[in-house]
Amino acid sequence: MDMEGGDDDDQFVAAELEGWLLKDRDPFPYFLLVAMEAGSLIRAIALMLAYPVAWLLEKSAFFEEAALKLYVLIACVGLRVEEIEAVGRAVLPRFLAEQVRAAAWKTFSSFAPASSQRRLLISALPRPMLHSFVRNQLGAHHLIAPDLHATASGRCLGFLKRPPPHQDLHRRHLFNIPSSPASSRHEEQLLFSTTTPTLKYLGDLQFISSCARKKDGDEEAVCMSDLDSPVVFHDGRLVKRPTPAMALLVFLWMPVGFILAVLRVFLCSRAPHGWWPALARLFRIRIIIKGEIPGRAPGGKGMLLVCNHRTLLDPIFVSMGLARTVTAVTYSVSRLSEMLSPIPTVRLERHAQRDLQRLRGLVEKGSEVVVCPEGTTSREALLLRFSALFAQASDHIVPVAIRTHVSLFHGTSARGFKAMDPFFFLMNPVPTYELIFLPMLPPFMTTSCAAGDDGLHVSRFQVANHVQQLIGSTLGFHCSSFTRPDKYRFLAGTDGSVTPRHA
Structure with a gap:
């Protein structure tokens, strides 16, 4: 879907990270990795115990964002933002890269970051967790994602600075609704400048792409070498992506x-x-x-x-x-x-x-x-x-x-x-x-x-x-x-x- 609204010399291709580019939109594994690697085992267990509550909130149409806020509170409160960024740089990229959908990446990467085209990603996850992966592995120029509230000393308060913007971002573009004047991020100032750029939005894939995905059943992950920059070094103790079931297995096995x-x-x-x-x-x-x-x-x-x-x-x-x-x-x-x-x-x-x-x-x-x-x-x-x-x-x-x-x-x-x-x-x-x-x-x-x-x-x-x-x-x-x-x-x-x- 193309949007013509400006000079062709200034183009953005925008896509949602969770639910389209990534196979699984569940944020639990990434918050568990932050809780364990930047925090402690006790914090990770606390997040595991909170999962049933978060799952119920996610299933409710009225409290879907509350589940994300609960994850942020338990996983991030009291941690230094730089520690969360370190996990986002050293631990998360490998697990995120394993979830990139091959068909989605083929479409997204076809818009080369050279010349006039720029890649933009939209996510509900906190920016410190994603910044390194989005820049290095996905080659995106801009990331629109919520930041974390922190003290003057850099300690995270456990709250997002603003609601996840991805739900209404493309609506503002499609209907030419100006962005909120309270926005202070450089990416948004650039994106919503006086000259509206051409926007190729790949976000939800809407009806046609959703039907195509169901028909093809294409859940194949992208080959690591096909990303803009393969994950060469990675850290962290866990071998497998800590889904709720895998995390429960790990915690039960740990004492033994x-x-x-x-x-x-x-x-x-x-x-x-x-x-x-x-x-x-x-x-x-x-x-x-x-x-x-x-x-x-x-x-x-x-x-x-x-x-x-x-x-x-x-x-x-x-x-x-x-x-x-x-x-x-x-x-x-x-x-x-x-x-x-x-x-x-x-x-x-x-x-x-x-x-x-x-x-x-x-x-x-x-x-x-x-x-x-x-x-x-x-x-x-x-x-x-x-x-x-x-x-x-x-x-x-x-x-x-x-x-x-x-x-x-x-x-x-x-x-x-x-x-x-x-x-x-x-x-x-x-x-x-x-x-x-x-x-x-x-x-x-x-x-x-x-x-x-x-x-x-x-x-x-x-x-x-x-x-x-x-x-x-x-x-x-x-x-x-x-x-x-x-x-x-x-x-x-x-x-x-x-x-x-x-x-």
Whole structure:
């Protein structure tokens, strides 16, 4: 549907987010994620308990907006607006992207944001929750959505600044009704300027599009790579979109899962190494081992096992796969994790020369050392850039490709309490590790680097890139040039640096 009312050089394509662009218009999952990630577990449970009341309000034609206000009050009151924005940047985009309707996105994205056409989205959800997703993944220039009332210090009061505008926005355009003079948002001032722009409104799809959707039954979600910007990094503990049924399942499982995780951690950390496979089977920890398990290096020397980094437990599962003890090198690991570790750990300082000498010393003593050159965990199907430090530490290097499978909780976090990462991973009903041992690198790639003759045959950077590509091709992961600071800058607003702690 086109509206002609101005110069064709100034065009907007407008669409409603909930109910048209997104498959499910229920806002509950997104408020639950805000309550859990920006608030606490208690706040999330309170929102879950309020769901029956909100559901009844939604079913009433007179109190539909009251359900949204109830969600906002419970999920947001007392939180800093910047914390809600952080969840909207790091957690929500993946769940929102999974709900984008393929047919709707094909129509909406056909209006290119180049030249004279601008995309505008209308939503009833609070602006801080959507701003990052709308700008980055959907490529929209403007978002018309309610803001949150906040104190001077930035604490949310739990109320929307104004009623959701999407119900009467397109009516004002269609019938040329001027916008309220009380509106202060820049987007609305631009949209409702003296020269009315051409508006291509795709909002409710009205009768024709609704009938077409029912006829086709097209509920297929868009492929993530088809969005303007794919979701590369994401945070948060929950694996699946927390619909009311899924959220109830998660909350009911949590006490059982936590007890199970504690048993898994403490029994495995105290049991002899030979008992680990039996304990893993007993507690339903699945380990899949592929490839040829490497023997010990000749001459009593040690070796480096170079892995991609999925969780903090990578070295422990590599040790289980080898059926012998290894040494894990760590950087920003909590003292609790070091205390509970059943294998030796050595802390690095992120000082190239000192770390290199420490790695060489371990290898020369005959230790088999697990090193993760990415420098941080990555839960996505991509590999961060590999540090080249390991290429100079040993001439016996074995790449190990690691894939993990979880059903309820992610075992990594950029913003959360990192000491809980292993517990969350082991809270899954059947946490799964897949280890693929690859052939040892040939001597011509490692000997000169280990001797310090970088560039004689193959440089340390070429070795690092080769190992990254080898692991990436084995797992089907994309090899990226992203680094640890890139990840933390996006997810947590920091560069990921940690102040060294001295014993």
